[in-house]
Amino acid sequence: MENNIPIHLQEIIFATSDIALNRQLSQLEAEGQIKKIAPRIYTSNFDESEEIIIRRNIFTILGKLYPGAVLSHRSALEFKPTTANQIFVTYTYTKKIELPGITIRFMEGLPAIEGDNPFSGELFVSQQERALLENLQSSRQVGPTSKTITLPEIETKLEQIVQVKGEEGLNQLRDKAREIADKLKMQSEFEKLNKLVSALLTTKPSKILTSPLAVARALGNPYDKHRLELFEKLFVELQQQPYKERQDINAAVNSFRNFAFFEAYFSNYIEGTIFEIEEAKSIIQTETPIPNRDEDSHDILGTYKLVSNLKEMSTTPSNPDELLNILQYRHQILLGARTSKKPGQFKEKNNRAGETHFVDHTLVRGTLIKGFDYYQALQEPFAKAAYIMFMISEIHPFLDGNGRIARVMMNAELVKVNQTRIIIPTVYRDDYLGALRRLTRNDDPTAYIRMLQRAQEFSATLIANNIDELESHLTLSNAFKEHDEAKLKIIDPIS
Numbered sequence: 001m002e003n004n005i006p007i008h009l010q011e012i013i014f015a016t017s018d019i020a021l022n023r024q025l026s027q028l029e030a031e032g033q034i035k036k037i038a039p040r041i042y043t044s045n046f047d048e049s050e051e052i053i054i055r056r057n058i059f060t061i062l063g064k065l066y067p068g069a070v071l072s073h074r075s076a077l078e079f080k081p082t083t084a085n086q087i088f089v090t091y092t093y094t095k096k097i098e099l100p101g102i103t104i105r106f107m108e109g110l111p112a113i114e115g116d117n118p119f120s121g122e123l124f125v126s127q128q129e130r131a132l133l134e135n136l137q138s139s140r141q142v143g144p145t146s147k148t149i150t151l152p153e154i155e156t157k158l159e160q161i162v163q164v165k166g167e168e169g170l171n172q173l174r175d176k177a178r179e180i181a182d183k184l185k186m187q188s189e190f191e192k193l194n195k196l197v198s199a200l201l202t203t204k205p206s207k208i209l210t211s212p213l214a215v216a217r218a219l220g221n222p223y224d225k226h227r228l229e230l231f232e233k234l235f236v237e238l239q240q241q242p243y244k245e246r247q248d249i250n251a252a253v254n255s256f257r258n259f260a261f262f263e264a265y266f267s268n269y270i271e272g273t274i275f276e277i278e279e280a281k282s283i284i285q286t287e288t289p290i291p292n293r294d295e296d297s298h299d300i301l302g303t304y305k306l307v308s309n310l311k312e313m314s315t316t317p318s319n320p321d322e323l324l325n326i327l328q329y330r331h332q333i334l335l336g337a338r339t340s341k342k343p344g345q346f347k348e349k350n351n352r353a354g355e356t357h358f359v360d361h362t363l364v365r366g367t368l369i370k371g372f373d374y375y376q377a378l379q380e381p382f383a384k385a386a387y388i389m390f391m392i393s394e395i396h397p398f399l400d401g402n403g404r405i406a407r408v409m410m411n412a413e414l415v416k417v418n419q420t421r422i423i424i425p426t427v428y429r430d431d432y433l434g435a436l437r438r439l440t441r442n443d444d445p446t447a448y449i450r451m452l453q454r455a456q457e458f459s460a461t462l463i464a465n466n467i468d469e470l471e472s473h474l475t476l477s478n479a480f481k482e483h484d485e486a487k488l489k490i491i492d493p494i495s
Helices: 019-030 050-056 058-065 073-078 128-135 151-184 187-200 212-218 225-238 253-270 277-286 294-307 320-334 361-377 381-395 402-416 426-442 446-459 467-476
Strands: 035-038 041-043 086-091 095-099 102-108 117-120 123-125
Touching: 019 041, 035 050, 041 050, 050 058, 050 102, 058 117, 058 123, 073 086, 073 128, 128 151, 128 187, 151 187, 151 361, 225 361, 225 381, 225 426, 225 446, 253 277, 253 294, 253 402, 253 426, 253 467, 277 294, 294 320, 294 402, 320 361, 320 402, 361 381, 381 402, 381 426, 381 446, 426 446
Parallel strands: 086 102
Antiparallel strands: 035 041, 095 102, 117 123
């Protein structure tokens, strides 16, 4: 009991063997200052239901009324009652106790051992290795009345350990579980755990695995589960509506290349590679870098080489292997001059932008392969373009150049079917990045889709027969302005 708070102000109050205290509790109850909500449990909270009060304080109750109890089995992993309102505890006896809104399932077993975690009062929690062994015990119940989580859920937890701590971390878990199994006489449960770990580390056949995440790990293609859920949300939203087909009016060779020049120029500007228009034209026309800006110059040139090549931009992946090959080839062209960025190679260390952490480098291939399933299921060219651009941007498979590669992949989807490519002008950069962030952080794809639709609507007004006239049109549209200087204007090319 909290010594510095008067009894009648405490939310949870316990009866004890202290006669004087119990007499005081009886008096407070008679005065209507507290009420009894369960055997040996009182509360001063008259505003909420008994069920809510008990659930909120369940760990305090366990620690006070059942000293030495161990929160175990699935409860040691989930830290909350099941959907059937049950919580599982290892104690000195086997018994089921009903409290308002919750059932405590006591199971006779060994008390806390070294490594089990003190939690609330005299309540302990099974350490991770013990909890995994407990969850590999046989259970007569299924679903939310079972003391154990499902095998796929266990496999997924092991897979998450590999993602965070690597294979060494999983091996350390196995070694510690072996020691605990000897103490708790849980050797058969350890054998199950050992087989799962071995399968995940591909030292034993993966047929025993059932979780998609764990199977992917065993097959050498682990993936980012959270990103796949995000890709699914984008996929579902993209499937909800048809999209206007905007025929490319710049398909002739000269027009295609003039459009490609500004496509490359703006795509690099987004990433902070900034040149004057005449400088960029000189780089493209002479294939010679600007003095003292060799790598930046080659970035512009590499992007242009990709987006101005009709054959290259008509190539899209038909299977996951082609996706990986196309990405690596295009990245090699794009960043060929930046050897420190490992052009053409997927990242071998993690990267981030501000508070956004991209997919772990060990999960890049697997996430691309799994994400391809949604891409392949889309039919509308705009939908495929929007999806693949976000997927590449979100995975960030390379050390650098990810945004530019993502936009190349997007426009290749449109070139292949002779639809208008999408340019993201400087004035629209903040809208573009904001929509990406909103999808990443808030799981909201609608702003992202609207943003790209408007960008394509703008791009469809650009007639690229003459590069100087195109530049004038872009100027009138405020394309070269910063976002805080003007708004993007969509000007009818006829006007």
